Each structure stands twice: as C-alpha cells, then as structure tokens.
Amino acid sequence: xxxxxxxxxxxxxxxxxxxxxxxxxxxxxxxxxxxxxxxxxxxxxxxxxxxxxxxxxxxxxxxxxxxxxxxxxxxxxxxxxxxxxxxxxxxxxxxxxxxxxxxxxxxxxxxxxxxxxxxxxxxxxxxxxxxxxxxxxxxxxxxxxxxxxxxxxxxxxxxxxxxxxxxxxxxxxxxxxxxxxxxxxxxxxxxxxxxxxxxxxxxxxxxxxxxxxxxxxxxxxxxxxxxxxxxxxxxxxxxxxxxxxxxxxxxxxxxxxxxxxxxxxxxxxxxxxxxxxxxxxxxxxxxxxxxxxxxxxxxxxxxxxxxxxxxxxxxxxxxxxxxxxxxxxxxxxxxxxxxxxxxxxxxxxxxxxxxxxxxxxxxxxxxxxxxxxxxxxxxxxxxxxxxxxxxxxxxxxxxxxxxxxxxxxxxxxxxxxxxxxxxxxxxxxxxxxxxxxxxxxxxxxxxxxxxxxxxxxxxxxxxxxxxxxxxxxxxxxxxxxxxxxxxxxxxxxxxxxxxxxxxxxxxxxxxxxxxxxxxxxxxxxxxxxxxxxxxxxxxxxxxxxxxxxxxxxxxxxxxxxxxxxxxxxxxxxxxxxx
Ligand code: ADP
Ligand code: TZD
Ligand code: MG
Numbered sequence: 001x002x003x004x005x006x007x008x009x010x011x012x013x014x015x016x017x018x019x020x021x022x023x024x025x026x027x028x029x030x031x032x033x034x035x036x037x038x039x040x041x042x043x044x045x046x047x048x049x050x051x052x053x054x055x056x057x058x059x060x061x062x063x064x065x066x067x068x069x070x071x072x073x074x075x076x077x078x079x080x081x082x083x084x085x086x087x088x089x090x091x092x093x094x095x096x097x098x099x100x101x102x103x104x105x106x107x108x109x110x111x112x113x114x115x116x117x118x119x120x121x122x123x124x125x126x127x128x129x130x131x132x133x134x135x136x137x138x139x140x141x142x143x144x145x146x147x148x149x150x151x152x153x154x155x156x157x158x159x160x161x162x163x164x165x166x167x168x169x170x171x172x173x174x175x176x177x178x179x180x181x182x183x184x185x186x187x188x189x190x191x192x193x194x195x196x197x198x199x200x201x202x203x204x205x206x207x208x209x210x211x212x213x214x215x216x217x218x219x220x221x222x223x224x225x226x227x228x229x230x231x232x233x234x235x236x237x238x239x240x241x242x243x244x245x246x247x248x249x250x251x252x253x254x255x256x257x258x259x260x261x262x263x264x265x266x267x268x269x270x271x272x273x274x275x276x277x278x279x280x281x282x283x284x285x286x287x288x289x290x291x292x293x294x295x296x297x298x299x300x301x302x303x304x305x306x307x308x309x310x311x312x313x314x315x316x317x318x319x320x321x322x323x324x325x326x327x328x329x330x331x332x333x334x335x336x337x338x339x340x341x342x343x344x345x346x347x348x349x350x351x352x353x354x355x356x357x358x359x360x361x362x363x364x365x366x367x368x369x370x371x372x373x374x375x376x377x378x379x380x381x382x383x384x385x386x387x388x389x390x391x392x393x394x395x396x397x398x399x400x401x402x403x404x405x406x407x408x409x410x411x412x413x414x415x416x417x418x419x420x421x422x423x424x425x426x427x428x429x430x431x432x433x434x435x436x437x438x439x440x441x442x443x444x445x446x447x448x449x450x451x452x453x454x455x456x457x458x459x460x461x462x463x464x465x466x467x468x469x470x471x472x473x474x475x476x477x478x479x480x481x482x483x484x485x486x487x488x489x490x491x492x493x494x495x496x497x498x499x500x501x502x503x504x505x506x507x508x509x510x511x512x513x514x515x516x517x518x519x520x521x522x523x524x525x526x527x528x529x530x531x532x533x534x535x536x537x538x539x540x541x542x543x544x545x546x547x548x549x550x551x552x553x554x555x556x557x558x559x560x561x562x563x564x565x566x567x568x569x570x571x572x573x574x575x576x577x578x
Contacts, residue, residue, distance in 0.1 A: 026159070039069040043089035064468040067100050067466070091133040108233060149182055229297070284308070470522055485555050493508065
C-alpha cells in the first residue's frame with residue numbers, strides 16, 4: 001500500500017456516516033411524490049420546514065390565517081387531482097386549519113393538512129407544553145384519515161399513506177401529524193433514502209361491474225322523461241369528453257349542480273337549468289353522475305321530486321347508494337371508467353328523450369328565461385343583485401377562462417343562476433356545507449395552480465371571513481379581482497333592532513364601509529362602483545391589468561331576502577321579530 005492509498009483509507013474510516021434529519025426527509029418525501037406547492041402559515045415547529053421546502057424548489061404560499069391556507073390547498077386538490085398540501089403550526093394553528101380539512105372532506109376534495117405538534121410525552125400526560133394538544137385524535141372525526149409519525153424512519157410511509165388516503169376512492173381531507181422532535185431527529189442518510197415511498201397509482205381506476213352498466217342502460221332505455229344530474233364529483237373526475245359524448249349522443253337533458261356548471265357550457269341546448277324545478281318534479285328516470293341526493297337536491301324526495309322517479313347513480317363510493325332514496329341502478333366505479341363502459345355498450349338509438357319531454361322543457365325554459373330577462377333588464381338605483389350580476393356576466397362572457405369564486409347568501413344564490421360558465425371546473429363556491437370563508441383561500445389556490453385570473457364575487461359578510469388574505473394576494477401579485485356585494489349586512493342591510501337599545505340588529509354590517517381602501521393599503525387597486533356601467537368598466541380594466549384589485553360594489557340594502565334562497569331552512573321561515 002502506498003502512503004497516499006493509506007491516507008485515503010484512514011480518511012474513509014474517520015468520516016462519520018452522513019446523517020439527515022426529519023425536515024429533510026419530509027421535503028424529500030413530498031418531492032418524490034411531485035408535490036410542488038405548499039399553502040401554510042409559518043411558526044414553531046415548522047418554520048424551517050417551509051424554508052427548506054422553498055430551498056428545494058417547492059413553492060410555499062404563506063397566508064395570514066390557516067383556514068384560508070387550508071381552503072387554498074383543498075381547491076388546488078379539486079382542480080389538479082393531486083392532494084393540496086396545507087402546513088400549520090401546533091394547536092391553534094392546527095385547529096384553524098381543521099375547518100378547511102373538514103370542509104374538504106365534506107366536499108370530497110383531496111388535501112393533506114400537515115401540522116407540527118408539541119412534545120408527545122408532555123402532551124399525553126397533559127403537563128402543559130407550548131401549544132399542547134392531542135392533534136391526531138382531535139382531527140379524526142373531521143377527516144377521512146388521520147396519521148401521526150412517531151419515528152423519523154416512518155416519515156416516508158406516513159406521507160405515502162396520507163397521499164393515498166386523500167385521493168383514492170372518494171377524495172377527502174387527511175391529517176398528518178409531525179411532532180417537533182421527529183422533525184429535528186437525525187437519521188442515517190442512507191436509511192432515510194430507503195425509507196422514502198413513491199406512491200404508485202395513488203388513485204387507481206375503479207371499473208364498474210359490467211352487469212351494473214347493463215342495468216343502467218336498461219333503465220335508461222325504458223325512460224320517457226330521462227334527466228342527467230351532473231355534480232362536482234363529475235367535474236372532479238375530469239371525464240369531460242365522455243360526459244359530453246354521452247349526453248350529445250343520447251340527447252338527454254342535463255342539470256348541472258353549481259360546481260358542475262361549465263362541464264358542458266351553460267348555454268348548451270340540452271341544459272335544463274332554466275327549468276330546474278320542472279324537470280326535478282317530472283323526470284321519470286334520473287341519472288346522477290357524481291352528485292349526492294343531499295339537501296341540495298331535496299334528498300330526492302317529494303315535494304321537489306316525484307315519488308315514482310327511478311334513479312341511476314354513478315358514484316365511486318358504494319355507501320352513497322341508497323343514502324336517501326332507493327337507487328334502482330347503482331354504478332359503483334370512477335366516473336371516467338364508468339362512462340367509458342356505458343358508451344361502449346350503448347346501442348345507437350336505444351336511449352332517447354321523447355320529443356314531448358324535450359318540448360315541455362323548452363317551453364318551461366322559455367317562460368323562466370323571459371321572467372329572468374325582465375329582472376335583468378331593469379336598472380335600479382342603487383343596483384340590486386340582478387343588475388350587478390348582469391353587468392359582471394356580460395364582461396365574463398368574453399373571458400370563459402376566468403375562475404369564478406362565489407360565496408354569500410343572496411350573492412351566492414343569484415350568482416349561481418346568473419353567471420354562466422363555459423368551461424369545466426371554473427366555478428368554485430361555498431359547496432356542500434354552504435360555508436362562508438372559502439373566498440380568498442379558493443381564489444388564491446385557483447390562481448396559483450390554475451394560472452388564470454380569478455373573479456371572486458362575495459357577499460360583504462362572506463368576505464369578512466377571509467378578507468385579510470388581500471395582503472397575501474398583493475404580496476404574491478396574484479391576478480385576483482374581488483367584487484364585494486356590499487348590501488350592508490348578512491342577507492340585507494336594512495334590518496333594525498326590534499328589541500330596543502342602540503346596538504345594530506344581528507344581521508347588520510357597516511353600509512358605509514369603503515372596502516376598496518383595504519386593498520389600497522397593500523398596493524392593489526381599489527374601485528368603488530355604484531352603477532352597472534362603472535362596475536363593468538372597472539371589472540374590464542382590472543381584468544386587463546392582471547393585477548390584484550377589489551371592487552366595492554354597492555347594492556341596495558333592501559334587495560336581498562333573509563337566508564337567500566334557503567328561507568325554508570330557517571326554523572321560523574321568516575325573521576323572528578318582537
Ligand atoms: P354536488 O354538490 O355537486 O351535487 P356532491 O359533492 O354532493 O356533488 O357529490 C359528489 C359525488 O361524487 C360524491 O358522492 C363522490 O363520492 C363522487 N365522486 C367524486 N369523485 C368521483 C369519481 N372520480 N368517480 C365517481 N364518483 C366520484
Ligand atoms: N358562518 C359560516 C362559517 N358559514 C355560514 N354559512 C354562516 C356563518 C351563516 N351565513 C350564511 O349561511 S350566509 C352568511 C352567513 C353569515 C352571510 C350572508 O351575507 P353576505 O351575502 O353579505 O355574505 P348577502 O348577499 O348579503 O346575502
Ligand atoms: Mg351582504
């Protein structure tokens with residue numbers, strides 16, 4: 001052995017084996033599974049995780065509140081079919097994010113909330129640690145799955161389990177707990193590399209049973225008045241071509257649920273949206289594609305529906321079938337595979353809507369459209385929901401690529417009916433829970449992963465739940481235009497306190513609020529619109545600029561109805577007044 005060979009051998013022996021730590025393993029595990037964006041709020045113990053992710057090429061979008069970060073992650077998951085990632089700090093930060101994970105689970109959006117947590121030994125004995133909370137168990141009832149990693153060598157498997165749980169079957173919100181000591185723990189780099197898991201085929205195709213397809217086709221063939229209802233599960237499935245092909249081949253009228261608007265354009269001749277209550281009551285065979293018979297569809301029961309309607313239901317979740325009404329022909333599988341199978345077996349001419357049915361729908365649509373046109377043509381001063389939304393609609397008709405985020409009560413209900421959608425997955429709204437507070441989070445998530453401008457049409461109350469994210473929008477320079485329907489309150493702005501005293505009524509907000517100044521504080525452009533012309537002009541200018549903007553859109557305080565279109569859900573039906 002020469003002297004130099006001896007020296008090399010000695011150096012090898014002296015070198016300690018390379019080590020890594022939990023932070024690096026988490027980032028490596030995420031990168032290995034193509035995670036490219038994290039939405040979150042930094043702090044102990046995950047600040048360095050956010051920094052490291054950024055260093056390693058993962059985009060970190062820092063929010064002002066975890067709920068908005070979680071909502072952004074959820075909508076990113078819905079749009080991309082990849083779980084959106086939300087990163088939060090322990091206890092309060094975790095709980096702030098949990099609302100968004102629960103909402104994602106309710107809506108079937110794939111997301112993972114990853115949260116740092118405090119020292120397990122202290123938490124479990126309730127000895128009072130900094131931000132002490134048993135987070136995994138707190139998350140369980142509100143998530144599709146909740147996991148905790150207790151050894152650094154398990155980080156890879158933990159991330160893999162979270163990904164698979166979030167997007168396989170019916171997607172949902174998943175919680176992954178990473179205690180601070182695991183993040184800081186060291187591990188032999190070689191062991192760490194081998195502990196990583198690349199998730200293969202995380203959402204495998206689920207081919208339906210052939211006999212379920214024959215049963216569905218048989219029932220469809222027997223229908224005189226068939227109807228297809230498209231839900232956000234159909235939009236999520238990205239089976240756009242198959243859905244269009246099935247509908248156009250058979251000529252069956254369809255009704256899109258709010259987030260399925262645009263799967264086929266709203267001005268498609270087969271859309272029965274303008275005759276909604278008529279078709280629900282009259283259809284003899286209804287085919288649900290990725291839509292649940294929950295409250296949004298009157299649970300499929302009379303008086304909204306006929307008692308004799310027979311149902312076909314396409315859904316990935318077997319336990320959804322018969323949840324509200326007997327389903328004569330369940331097709332359990334993923335929508336894309338199921339529609340492909342249906343199209344393969346569909347015999348030309350075997351399924352058709354009768355011309356009497358199509359004529360009756362056309363007549364009803366005409367009638368309702370005329371009634372709507374009269375409302376839309378009016379130019380009240382101040383603006384009402386119809387006139388303001390008409391102005392927005394007429395600008396957006398030229399921008400089908402724009403995402404529309406919509407929340408509020410009247411602002412949501414009128415918005416859904418008046419703003420037409422022309423492309424799939426462009427309408428993002430309060431969803432299954434009818435939740436307020438998704439506005440800015442969804443807008444940011446869509447702008448970041450969708451790469452297109454966003455117009456968020458939000459009630460003045462709804463906006464307040466996530467309004468501070470205007471700073472986030474401006475910090476990242478996102479092309480988001482927030483239009484606040486300022487009617488001075490929840491539902492209406494004219495309620496008075498009937499119980500005496502000087503406090504405002506519970507539903508009242510400040511009518512005189514100059515919301516546009518909020519965005520100016522962060523360098524964005526604020527507009528104040530009191531008529532349809534200025535509304536259309538400012539929206540057009542804001543869209544052209546591609547920069548953050550906010551339009552304070554002044555609406556008549558008397559224009560809305562209590563609870564929007566959900567008056568029937570008010571226990572008293574009408575406002576309680578002494
Ligand atoms: P909407 O509110 O638009 O009516 P829902 O959220 O109530 O829609 O229903 C969506 C349904 O779609 C859920 O029951 C869900 O299990 C189902 N779903 C989601 N993704 C898929 C998919 N890829 N294939 C089949 N069904 C799906
Ligand atoms: N809190 C949360 C998280 N979600 C909710 N849905 C509500 C409260 C209750 N709520 C509604 O259901 S709509 C709404 C609230 C507070 C706001 C309606 O007022 P708005 O819209 O200004 O947003 P309109 O246009 O004035 O009706
Ligand atoms: Mg309002």
